[in-house]
Each structure stands twice: as structure tokens, then as C-alpha cells.
Amino acid sequence: MEPLKVVAQLWERIEARDWDGVAGLVAEDAVIEWPVSGERIVGRANFIAVLSDEAPDPDFDAGTSSGTGAGTVEVLRILADGDLVVTEVEIPEEHVLYRGLSLWTVRDGLVVGAREYWTSPGQDPAPRWRAGYVEPLVAD
Numbered sequence: 001m002e003p004l005k006v007v008a009q010l011w012e013r014i015e016a017r018d019w020d021g022v023a024g025l026v027a028e029d030a031v032i033e034w035p036v037s038g039e040r041i042v043g044r045a046n047f048i049a050v051l052s053d054e055a056p057d058p059d060f061d062a063g064t065s066s067g068t069g070a071g072t073v074e075v076l077r078i079l080a081d082g083d084l085v086v087t088e089v090e091i092p093e094e095h096v097l098y099r100g101l102s103l104w105t106v107r108d109g110l111v112v113g114a115r116e117y118w119t120s121p122g123q124d125p126a127p128r129w130r131a132g133y134v135e136p137l138v139a140d
Helices: 003-015 019-023 044-052
Strands: 026-032 039-042 073-079 085-091 099-105 109-118
Touching: 003 019, 003 073, 003 085, 003 099, 003 109, 026 044, 039 044, 039 099
Parallel strands: 026 109
Antiparallel strands: 026 039, 073 085, 085 099, 099 109
């Protein structure tokens, strides 16, 4: 299966909370990095465990027991170039909107690695000194 289709299916299965289906798209030794939180997830089993965790961080207000929360996964953009697939997704939760930019590496029909950047719009306030040079970005 071509890399773009693998990643599109990955997001569909994550949204459906189909953890066996997600596992079928991820290599056993995949490495997923989250630089914003300073974490590296090594191995398919650990990735699935993080996504499906039944005991999330008490500071995480997702409205459900799943680490991926109750919101839908909206794929805003998906681009592929060879083995590299880039996605921008949005996951709305009860009190916050999560937005993620992911760089997926796919080989032989499986995700072998990724680097994901997760944040919430407006979470990183703009410094006042830039006010004369910029205009507010309104969410899409």
C-alpha cells in the first residue's frame, strides 16, 4: 500500500479507536518522537499503549478514559513525497482544540517512524514587540 494511504488509514483507525487496526499499520520496532513534550515512544506496543491508555494524566481533560479523547480526528492536510507523509490534524476536545503536525516515515506498507508536534492554537502567546509587524491569525 502506498505511504499516503497507510497514514490516511492510520488516522481513520485512531479516530475509530481500532487499536488492532492501528497496530496492523505500525512496524514492531517503530519509533515515534514527540519533541514538544520531550518523549520518544519505541515500539508498536508502546505506541498503542500510549494511544489507548485507560488511565490518562489527571491534567488531561479529554472527557473520556482514552488518551486520544472524545473528539473526532479531522485531517486538515496530507502530503506525501516518497516514504515521507506529512499530516496536519485537529482533534477538538471539550475545552481545548489540539492541532498536530506529523512527519511519518512509511516503508513496505508500515509506519516505521514519526516525529509529531502537538499544540493548541494560541498556546504560545506572541511577544508584544512583534505587534507592529503581524496580524492575528484566525483559526481555519
